[in-house]
Amino acid sequence: NERGEIVIAGPNVSPGYLGRPDLTAAAFFEHRGKHAYRTGDQGRFRDGLLFFEGRMDEQIKLNGYRIELGDVEANLLALASVRDAVVIPMIKNGVTQSLAAFVVLSSRPEASHFELTQALRRQLGERLPVYMLPRKFVFRDAFPLTANGKVDRARLAESL
Structure with missing residues (x-):
């Protein structure tokens, strides 16, 4: 039930951003032998379902x-x-x-x-x-x- 970043992994994940190695390096990585993408969204699993809880970049500290x-x-x-x-x-x-x-x-x-x-x-x-x-x-x-x-x-x- 812990909140975290939603990551998509598998054979259908894009190899990266075309002509943007900087963005590719920030968002794409290998996870357990699979190509993965950091979505920038946050969510949590509850009862076997993934619940979307907003963008990570919309969280601030005040x-x-x-x-x-x-x-x-x-x-x-x-x-x-x-x-x-x-x-x-x-x-x-x-x-x-x-x-x-x-x-x-x-x-x-x-x-x-x-x-x-x-x-x-x-x-x-x-x-x-x-x-x-x-x-x-x-x-x-x-x-x-x-x-x-x-x-x-x-x-x-x-x-x-």
């Missing part, structure tokens, strides 16, 4: 606490007033200082930014420990997307 950014996002998404949410670590000099939540609301707000922030912080505080609460809330109509159609977290982080 004030000594390990925080899964996806957990904070999931709790924001559970709130009726939130349509979409992305949580980004606010980093200064290589150290995570706090969390920022980018939020798309379910409907047009009548409240001020301050009132919205306080309401979300209070609602999240009922669901999460205080160390997991975002310090900053940014309200947007939509999130920037990468060429692959995923939320562009780098652009969001740059906007802080």
Whole structure:
């Protein structure tokens, strides 16, 4: 029941990234005589089933606490007033200082930014420990997307 990185091994695993020996060396290796690939995802086995538990690179350390950014996002998404949410670590000099939540609301707000922030912080505080609460809330109509159609977290982080 221990959490760990999901690794795929066997004869059908790719030999590596085309023209990228640096990425190949970081992600591919031999395991018990089989070619294996580090997915960057984490999971755990329970009752013979593998449960996916998010990306490893979405786990951060803040004030000594390990925080899964996806957990904070999931709790924001559970709130009726939130349509979409992305949580980004606010980093200064290589150290995570706090969390920022980018939020798309379910409907047009009548409240001020301050009132919205306080309401979300209070609602999240009922669901999460205080160390997991975002310090900053940014309200947007939509999130920037990468060429692959995923939320562009780098652009969001740059906007802080």
